[in-house]
Amino acid sequence: MKETPMTRPTLIRSSMGLLLSAALLTACGTSTPTAAVPQPGAGSSAEQIVTVLNPDPALSDVQLAARHGGTLVTRTPAFAVIAAADTRPLTAQNAGLGVVRERNRGALSLPAMNRVNAGSNTIGGQGVNYWGGGVAYWGNGVAYWGGSTTLWGSGVAYWGGGVNYWGGGVNYWGGGGQNGTTVANIDTWQSIGLDVAQTRLGANGVPGAGVTIAVLDTGVDVAHPMFTSSLTPQDTWYDFADGDALPMDDGTFGQDASGHGTEVAGLALIVAPGAKIMPVRVLDAQGQGNVSSVVQGILWATDHGADIINLSLGSDEPVEAVKQAIGYANDAGVVVVASAGNAGTEGLRYPAGHFAGSALNLAVGSHGLAWNKSAFSQYGALSLLAPGEELVGPAPGGRLAAWSGTSMSAPVVAGAAALALSSGSLNGADAVRRIQATATGVDALAANQPFAGKLGAGRLNLDALTRP
Template sequence: MRLTRFPLSIFTALALAGCAATTTPQAPGASASDYVMTVLTPDPSLSDAQLSARYGGTLLTRTPNFALLRVAGGTLRSASFANDLRVVVEPNKDVFSVPTFSSSGTVGLWGSGTVGLWGSGTVGLWGSGTVGLWGSGTVGLWGSGIGASAANTLNYAEYTSIGLGDAQTRIAAQGLTPGAGVTIAVLDTGLDLGHSAFAGHLSPTNTWKDFVDQDNLPQDQGTMGTGAVGHGTEVAGLSLTVSPGAHLMPLRVLDEQGRGDVDNLTQAIVWAADHGANIINLSLGAATAVEAVTQAIAYANSRGVVVVASAGNQGHEGLDYPAAEFGLTSSNLAVGSVTHAGTKSVFSQYGPLTVLAPGEGLVGPAPQGQAAAWSGTSMSTPLVAGSVALAMTHVPARSAADSADRLKATAQDLGGVSGNANYTGKLGVGRIDLDALTR
């Protein structure tokens, strides 16, 4: 993934890596945190304590379709369930990831002075001028103004390509705000919770959780420009540019280096489904399928939640998990990246995709009140998550699952675009088209 942060007068590319790339699980060890056990359709007659005793692990979460336990490396199975096909034991540590980011040189900030972003007038980035990038001016990119019309953003070409401005205008004419009443759970490195981009856009604090540090403050930690710091902040912000009326549920499942454990991700998916999320954004991936996460996603789907996941950035055929399991077979969406001209991004993986969205050089919020531009399927994914939220609020109102279907039904086939000839049948139904969706 490319990561760019901006001084006042220039846009400088500072880092290059992939987003939603895969990581090979660590070798088995003796720690009790190294493995998780998924018990399918756990016996409802067993209490939580009895279930833990039965399988010899620490119960982490439980639903009617599965239970997740943490187990020690040396005692994975007992003779009583050695042949029990309902029991799956898998590595736990650092199975999911976004890549490590590197940068060189001095990183500048978008400062507090006056900058002409969209014209020759005086524009206050966070201030009280006519246009506030995060603020309360007439047009607020993430603020309380008219909305994030494509004509008023630094992502103009990308947002125009998906018809965002026209869609938001039509929804505003209905007296509605795109995404109003919809909650998007962002399972990532956390958010810069104090960033003005998110003011008034976060879910109630009792729905927040940091599964990495085991507390209730899912803050995007560390220094911007190192590791994966800022990844979750940008992902969350991009979903709001599409649906500025939505609320974000911040759930931290990845550390500062962008690594995450199976137990944390599984618990977070269940948590999001149980605490009111309509959409779950997963801008992350793994090399292989993980039963615990598959079961958690199935549980979320049973609660009416749509899961949107990134395809991966290795450029090859075949998708990262869980996107690899989505395809066109369910309400969940596997997202690849295209340029604003509609050509598959060089880094984007392809194959059983669902839809495509822009993913190159998208500007969004960054920690410490900054702005940054990133590239990767991780950035395409929140645009699609935000689009599902937008579709839910367009009259007639739809469920998340029906909105995902509507998004697929109105997508624009890009098979005839120059550069896509080698990917026939491997780019899903095409690029999202919010203009067509709202027509």
């Protein structure tokens, strides 16, 4: 049974964390934002949400909510979000008004995904293959891991050659174990220089150490062996989809979107094994989420010490409330990474579609092993591309899964941002600039020429990113 907290936990940062926060705020020229305590469950049944820009400070919370006919979800000096008690015509997104009325329930979701080599094991249309307990389910009869080897809980190392990546201590390329000829996706990871980057950074500690990545998604299987010692303190977790304190990635794995958040969190850790994951559930088992939940999740993650927020979700329409919440995170120096979408068309899903020219946000598309834009990846005002095809990561129940989509590309970049931040010399804006400045252009590749100028800075290059 899940436990509902009686009070909102207070984050106590270390002195190093405080210094880092101060440096971030100074560099960005901002002041520490303040928000009303998110009201878990507020707005969960409302069909519409009202975003009030620059709410009148003379109005109390009760007065403000009454003026706009609803229940307050959250409030900051820059904006307030109110769950509407009635339904009225929605606001045109380009109206530029101080009050915006939008759809709330189910307005945000996982990006739709075409089936990619999934056989009969397609989860929620997301193109996922899974296996576990010694049985391979690749949809093509191939036993990827060989025979009846069980990877989790049996002492068998995921990275192979005696490198025990998932349990006990965290090892990695350059962490004292072998460099892993049996690493899943080894060609993909080496193609972006992950092995070189981790070996280089490993001389000074575990890559990504000291950085917190908040994963706002379907939740995380917090009992999965991969996350042993890799989660933030439990009082920083929250489930805004159910309104309780256990953001578990539930549902029925293999039948709905269950496992999506677990995979996303795992991919971020593969890139930055020393980082901590903050699980914040904002989507249900079908991959649907309310605007109110996502807004509260962003504010929660910001207020509880996230350095990076990963949003492998979005909407085909702009969502002002989410845009404002991301602005709140940015004011605190938080980097936000969002997936571009999987329709294969020009133009990005939102919030990634708002990120052009942003100093702290990254809109991420997908590429394959040859660095070609993935057929499913949306393009246009991208920040860059990252691997997003058949990436192997953890799945609920101690299993593994291979997912495809820009949902997978985003946490790879979130992990890259953690590598940059863990050096201690960069703030969030510096990390975002460096990730793009060190990316390798891919427009000249024959398959990418039709998209020239629409693939951002190119493809992620972790070797270049981590060079002195």
